[in-house]
Amino acid sequence: MNTRQQQILEIVNQRKSVSVSELAQLCSVSEVTVRQDLNALESQHYLKRVHGSAVSTESDNLDQRMQTNFLTKKLIAEFAASLVEDGESVFIEGGSTNALLARTLAERGNVTLITVSYYIANLLKDTECDVIILGGFYQKGSQSVVGPLTRSGIQQVHFSKAFIGIDGFHDSTGFTGRDMMRSDVVNAILAKSTETIVLTDSSKFGSIQPYPLSEQYPISRVITDAELPAEYQHKLEAMGIALNIVNP
Known part of the structure; x- marks a missing residue:
C-alpha cells in the first residue's frame, strides 16, 4: 500500500462513504488513478466500491475497530x-x-x-x-x-x-x-x-x-x-x- 492509498483509506474510514471525484480532488490526482487505487484496496478487503464511491467496510465489529x-x-x-x-x-x-x-x-x-x-x-x-x-x-x-x-x-x-x-x-x-x-x-x-x-x-x-x-x-x-x-x-x-x- 503506497502513501496515496493510505490517504484514501483514511478519508474513507473517516467519512464512511466518499465519491471517486471527491477523492481525486482531495488527493490531487485523476479519477482514473483513484479508481486504480480503489481496485487495489478493494482486492485486499480494506474497503468496498459502490456506484462511483468508496465505502468503509462495516460487516462486523472488528472491521469497525x-x-x-x-x-x-x-x-x-x-x-x-x-x-x-x-x-x-x-x-x-x-x-x-x-x-x-x-x-x-x-x-x-x-x-x-x-x-x-x-x-x-x-x-x-x-x-x-x-x-x-x-x-x-x-x-x-x-x-x-x-x-x-x-x-x-x-x-x-x-x-x-x-x-x-x-x-x-x-x-x-x-x-x-x-x-x-x-x-x-x-x-x-x-x-x-x-x-x-x-x-x-x-x-x-x-x-x-x-x-x-x-x-x-x-x-x-x-x-x-x-x-x-x-x-x-x-x-x-x-x-x-x-x-x-x-x-x-
Missing part, C-alpha cells in the same frame, strides 16, 4: 511482521491490529499462522500461507473461539512467537482484558513460555479492564505508537519488557 487509528495500527503491524523470519510458525491471537499483522505476513507466503480468530482465518483465505485455526466455543461478536477446547489446542501446537492484543494496562493491575474467556485464552498462550509480543495502540495505557493477564509468564515485548506517555515507557522497561515505538 480496524478503521479506528488505522494507519497507526498498520505501522505497528508492519514492524511486528519484520520480527518474523521466513519459515516460522507464529500464533496470532486476535483483534484489529493482529488482523493487519496476519494479512501483512500472509503476503510473504512462507510462514505458518496459528490463530483462534475465524475473522483472521477468513482474511487469509485467498493467500498462500498455511493457516491453522483452533476449535472451541465460538464467540460471534469477536469471531474467535474460547474455552477448554481452545486451551487444549494451544497446548498441542508449537510456535516460535505469539502476538496478542490487550485492552488495558495500568501500574496497579498490569495488563488486563475486558472479556474473561478471551483473557483465559491469552493466559494459555502466555503459559507456553514462548516469546509473547503485545501489539496495541497507546490509548490502552492508563485503562483498567476487569480480567488480569497472568504475571507468572511475562510478556516479552510491546509494540505501540509514539503517543505512549513517558511514565509507561519507564514502567515497561522496569518490568524488563522490550519496547518498540513506531512513528508515523
